[in-house]
Amino acid sequence: MSGSPPSGGPGRGGDTGAGPGQDAGGAAQPGTVSAAIADAHRREWAFVLAATARVAGDLDLAEECVQDAYAAALTAWTRQGVPRNAGAWLTTAARRRAIDAKRRDAVLRAKLPLLIELDPPVASSAPPGAGAGEGGEVIPDDRLRLIFTCCHPALAREAQVALTLRLVCGLTTAEIAQAFVVSEPTMAARVTRAKKKISAARIAYRVPGHAELPDRLDAVLTVVHLLYTTGHTAPAGENLVRADLVDRAIGLTRMLRALMPDEREVAGLLALILLTDARRATRADAQGRVLLLEEQDRSRWDRAVIAEGAALVPWALRGGGPGRFAVQAAIAALHAEAPSYAETDWPQIVALYDALLRVWSSPVVALNRAVAVAMALGPDAGLAQIGKLEADGRLSAYRYLPAAKADLLRRLGQLEAAAQAYHAALALTDNAAEREFLARRLTEVTGTPG
Amino acid sequence: MAEYLILIFEDESAYATATPDVLQQVMEAHNRFAEQVPEKGGKIVEGRALQPTPTATTIRGDVVTDGPFIETKEAVGGYYLIEARDLDHALDIAKLCPARFGGVEVRPIMVFG
Numbered sequence: 031m032s033g034s035p036p037s038g039g040p041g042r043g044g045d046t047g048a049g050p051g052q053d054a055g056g057a058a059q060p061g062t063v064s065a066a067i068a069d070a071h072r073r074e075w076a077f078v079l080a081a082t083a084r085v086a087g088d089l090d091l092a093e094e095c096v097q098d099a100y101a102a103a104l105t106a107w108t109r110q111g112v113p114r115n116a117g118a119w120l121t122t123a124a125r126r127r128a129i130d131a132k133r134r135d136a137v138l139r140a141k142l143p144l145l146i147e148l149d150p151p152v153a154s155s156a157p158p159g160a161g162a163g164e165g166g167e168v169i170p171d172d173r174l175r176l177i178f179t180c181c182h183p184a185l186a187r188e189a190q191v192a193l194t195l196r197l198v199c200g201l202t203t204a205e206i207a208q209a210f211v212v213s214e215p216t217m218a219a220r221v222t223r224a225k226k227k228i229s230a231a232r233i234a235y236r237v238p239g240h241a242e243l244p245d246r247l248d249a250v251l252t253v254v255h256l257l258y259t260t261g262h263t264a265p266a267g268e269n270l271v272r273a274d275l276v277d278r279a280i281g282l283t284r285m286l287r288a289l290m291p292d293e294r295e296v297a298g299l300l301a302l303i304l305l306t307d308a309r310r311a312t313r314a315d316a317q318g319r320v321l322l323l324e325e326q327d328r329s330r331w332d333r334a335v336i337a338e339g340a341a342l343v344p345w346a347l348r349g350g351g352p353g354r355f356a357v358q359a360a361i362a363a364l365h366a367e368a369p370s371y372a373e374t375d376w377p378q379i380v381a382l383y384d385a386l387l388r389v390w391s392s393p394v395v396a397l398n399r400a401v402a403v404a405m406a407l408g409p410d411a412g413l414a415q416i417g418k419l420e421a422d423g424r425l426s427a428y429r430y431l432p433a434a435k436a437d438l439l440r441r442l443g444q445l446e447a448a449a450q451a452y453h454a455a456l457a458l459t460d461n462a463a464e465r466e467f468l469a470r471r472l473t474e475v476t477g478t479p480g
Numbered sequence: 481m482a483e484y485l486i487l488i489f490e491d492e493s494a495y496a497t498a499t500p501d502v503l504q505q506v507m508e509a510h511n512r513f514a515e516q517v518p519e520k521g522g523k524i525v526e527g528r529a530l531q532p533t534p535t536a537t538t539i540r541g542d543v544v545t546d547g548p549f550i551e552t553k554e555a556v557g558g559y560y561l562i563e564a565r566d567l568d569h570a571l572d573i574a575k576l577c578p579a580r581f582g583g584v585e586v587r588p589i590m591v592f593g
Binding site for chain 1: 482565566567568569571588590
């Protein structure tokens with residue numbers, strides 16, 4: 031159906047030409063159209079794919095049809111103008127392709143069947159502007175089903191991450207491979223294996239029930255947070271930040287927040303990401319060199335983003351027994367709202383880290399707490415905590431442990447020990463910007479280039 | 481409904497040294513499991529315990545050797561073939577499967593055709 035606009039949906043009469051969903055004026059400028067398509071790709075991919083997967087009953091077929099629909103949009107929108115509701119246009123087009131393909135070769139297409147649970151669609155879960163098709167039929171919002179399927183605990187974490195980027199964000203395999211520093215064939219194999227498991231083991235395309243929701247949601251939030259942190263400090267390469275991954279993670283979190291407005295941890299994660307990302311512009315200087323929190327120009331932090339994040343924190347903490355993302359957001363809010371590094375409420379931050387350790391007993395959290403202890407009570411107190419973590423051994427490959435230790439030793443004037451710790455940190459660091467920072471500090475404490 | 485095999489991997493030496501009281505508890509746990517599966521909406525098609533690995537015989541090509549195919553501390557000591565709606569349902573059931581000296585692996589049965 032290349033070039034032809036989709037009808038109002040399965041079984042509806044043909045709605046050719048610029049219907050009520052189209053902008054008046056017909057043909058659009060090619061530049062406008064490609065911009066509209068890029069925009070629809072970023073905003074609507076998850077909605078279009080999730081709704082198509084339900085009809086296709088097969089993730090591969092759904093992907094193919096959605097890609098075809100985006101390609102067809104280029105021709106159709108150039109001729110008729112960009113539709114007012116691009117997501118619905120694309121969904122209708124993709125779903126019609128899926129139905130046609132299934133009719134055409136029902137046997138061939140049964141290779142990777144997706145188990146669609148036949149429960150009644152949740153009323154009014156469709157977001158404004160995305161739910162109604164060109165012909166007015168309501169397209170159920172399946173984005174939560176899609177992301178919960180991608181992040182199913184029976185899939186390995188790396189597969190969850192890859193599937194989420196591929197299916198929910200619409201990134202190409204090459205883009206995902208690049209972000210995670212693996213070869214494209216490796217990433218393609220990872221995605222294929224995960225899709226096969228979804229089909230063969232019958233991982234259902236559904237939102238988990240009430241009893242399992244907390245654990246399953248935590249897996250989803252962990253994947254999204256991992257995307258954010260991977261973008262926030264790229265595992266390798268020249269630049270500290272991979273803005274595309276950061277933006278995807280923020281987009282995903284906003285989507286989850288809109289779809290699950292009652293979940294405190296979703297609000298907590300959004301707050302945490304916003305409060306951290308508000309500092310993005312100041313995390314490196316004009317030469318791309320890493321600047322620590324205490325060196326950053328606080329006047330350039332994005333106050334609007336901080337306000338948005340901070341406003342979510344009380345809500346995420348309410349009702350007692352806050353989750354780990356809510357507590358981390360509370361810590362990030364104290365940092366973001368402090369007038370300076372020295373004037374930060376360090377005792378309160380230590381108390382929040384204590385709360386965080388209760389819900390999330392991780393040596394990385396304990397290391398962050400040690401840094402806060404050093405600020406509240408002095409470097410010696412912090413070093414004592416770090417010493418315990420070194421003895422524990424679980425962080426032996428974690429670059430921020432020797433880096434934090436080196437910094438405290440430097441403050442105490444123990445320059446030789448500090449230099450040793452900077453060497454240890456450098457040996458564990460691959461990011462060019464972070465390496466440059468550590469080498470600079472090493473030079474400061476030794477007086478010679480390290 | 482789909483079929484899944486629950487493979488029970490356990491430390492055989494723990495059974496070798498277990499008291500009659502412990503063995504009795506294990507038996508009771510399996511009997512309870514047989515009652516719980518239908519309550520969960522699933523079905524046990526078949527469930528068997530295996531003799532320990534010293535009784536196993538392995539054949540590769542036409543060479544016959546004494547012992548299990550793979551020597552491991554935790555070996556398959558039994559299995560259940562169950563029917564469940566989907567993986568979540570199967571995992572829900574498998575979580576109840578007794579395996580006090582190890583754990584279980586859930587594998588979907590391949591469907592041909």
